[in-house]
Amino acid sequence: MTPAELAIRAAIIAVEDVGADIRLTQAVTLLSAAQTRLADFIDGINGWDTFPHQVSLAVTTQHATRSTAKSTLPKDETGEPIK
Numbered sequence: 177m178t179p180a181e182l183a184i185r186a187a188i189i190a191v192e193d194v195g196a197d198i199r200l201t202q203a204v205t206l207l208s209a210a211q212t213r214l215a216d217f218i219d220g221i222n223g224w225d226t227f228p229h230q231v232s233l234a235v236t237t238q239h240a241t242r243s244t245a246k247s248t249l250p251k252d253e254t255g256e257p258i259k
Contacts, residue, residue: 178218184211 177185188207191200216223250258 181211181214184214
């Protein structure tokens with residue numbers, strides 16, 4: 177691996193060490209995509225198929241998480257979150 181690829185790998189490890197959260201998972205997914213794109217460049221491969229798939233995965237995961245997340249805000253007597 178090149179120094180640039182190793183730097184991205186170190187960033188992935190650092191983000192994983194922060195904790196468990198969907199946003200951190202998305203950051204790791206995007207860093208992994210960046211590492212793949214860099215490797216494709218170094219190897220002289222076009223590799224365009226890798227990037228859209230990774231971003232699509234991150235966006236799909238984010239959408240699914242937001243649509244299923246439950247509010248932790250206190251609720252009023254009608255059950256609506258108090259803002």
